[in-house]
Amino acid sequence: MPGPAPPVVDGLQIDQALDFQRRFARVQRVAWRLLALVPVAAIAGLFGGGLFSEVTAGSARAGVTVTYDRFARRTADTKLEVEFARPARTTDVAISRPLLDRYDTSEVRPPPLRVRTLADAVVFTFAAAPAGRATFFLQPHAIGSSRGTVTATGGTPVHVKQLVYP
Amino acid sequence: MEPVLRAIGCYLLLLFVVRLSGKRGLAQITIFDLILLLLISQTVGQALIGDDSSLTTAAIITITLVVINRANDTVAHRWADMSHVLEDAPLILIENGVVHEDRMAKMKIRLDDILENGRLDEGVERLDQIKHAILERSGDISIIAKEHDDDGQGPAGG
Numbered sequence: 001m002p003g004p005a006p007p008v009v010d011g012l013q014i015d016q017a018l019d020f021q022r023r024f025a026r027v028q029r030v031a032w033r034l035l036a037l038v039p040v041a042a043i044a045g046l047f048g049g050g051l052f053s054e055v056t057a058g059s060a061r062a063g064v065t066v067t068y069d070r071f072a073r074r075t076a077d078t079k080l081e082v083e084f085a086r087p088a089r090t091t092d093v094a095i096s097r098p099l100l101d102r103y104d105t106s107e108v109r110p111p112p113l114r115v116r117t118l119a120d121a122v123v124f125t126f127a128a129a130p131a132g133r134a135t136f137f138l139q140p141h142a143i144g145s146s147r148g149t150v151t152a153t154g155g156t157p158v159h160v161k162q163l164v165y166p
Numbered sequence: 167m168e169p170v171l172r173a174i175g176c177y178l179l180l181l182f183v184v185r186l187s188g189k190r191g192l193a194q195i196t197i198f199d200l201i202l203l204l205l206i207s208q209t210v211g212q213a214l215i216g217d218d219s220s221l222t223t224a225a226i227i228t229i230t231l232v233v234i235n236r237a238n239d240t241v242a243h244r245w246a247d248m249s250h251v252l253e254d255a256p257l258i259l260i261e262n263g264v265v266h267e268d269r270m271a272k273m274k275i276r277l278d279d280i281l282e283n284g285r286l287d288e289g290v291e292r293l294d295q296i297k298h299a300i301l302e303r304s305g306d307i308s309i310i311a312k313e314h315d316d317d318g319q320g321p322a323g324g
């Protein structure tokens with residue numbers, strides 16, 4: 001039997017499942033509020049690239065400050081800005097492999113003079129830029145939490161943590 | 167594996183959003199619904215395929231979607247509760263000539279909508295000629311006119 005026979009209501013044989021509809025209407029009301037929050041959260045930066053999504057890590061002691069998005073989306077461009085506190089003739093920036101291996105590097109601006117790949121880090125050597133800053137344009141290809149360190153010549157490691165959405 | 171996960175993800179996303187958006191959903195397509203439909207299909211289509219436009223991926227995604235849809239139908243057929251969750255239930259808006267205003271307000275349906283359906287389906291001229299109006303699971307409003315009931319026949323064609 002393909003299901004029970006629907007009851008007859010005022011001559012109509014129909015299963016309105018009114019209890020279910022009442023319960024579901026409550027779920028819908030709550031869900032609508034949550035759905036309405038999604039665009040607001042996106043503007044705020046909960047999904048990357050919003051008003052409050054950027055975070056700056058590092059200090060004078062670290063010799064470098066790193067600005068990046070707390071959240072990113074897989075295959076969508078995200079930016080990692082490295083600012084040197086003590087611009088020298090050349091500056092080495094080491095990004096730990098566990099972090100960098102989770103991204104495709106689409107561009108580094110200004111172009112580094114040299115890139116060396118070590119066992120645990122990739123070292124980018126920059127000429128003294130007037131602004132003392134380098135920007136990495138990255139595309140995450142791994143979902144989840146990406147963690148690692150950015151270290152400039154003579155500084156302490158700066159911890160970077162980004163959550164990547166699918 | 168990735169195309170399968172993408173297909174499942176997109177299917178669940180659409181199921182979730184469309185079911186929660188209310189029963190009128192996209193069944194009765196106005197011009198704005200059509201625009202919405204085009205935009206959604208364009209947006210989700212990109213996420214579904216990603217940057218892999220190979221025939222193999224297209225085949226995997228198509229087959230996955232058809233299989234999920236079949237599973238969905240099977241679940242809805244086997245369990246009445248799941249059928250309501252996945253496909254909703256009909257709701258009587260006009261019962262023996264009595265208008266359930268609270269239900270219409272909840273479903274964002276106006277008397278105009280019911281009368282329009284009455285004109286289209288049954289050639290009904292006025293509200294008092296409508297015996298029953300039912301908001302179906304598809305979002306369509308079916309109308310049963312008083313005349314048809316009085317002579318004991320089903321609705322005549324045309």
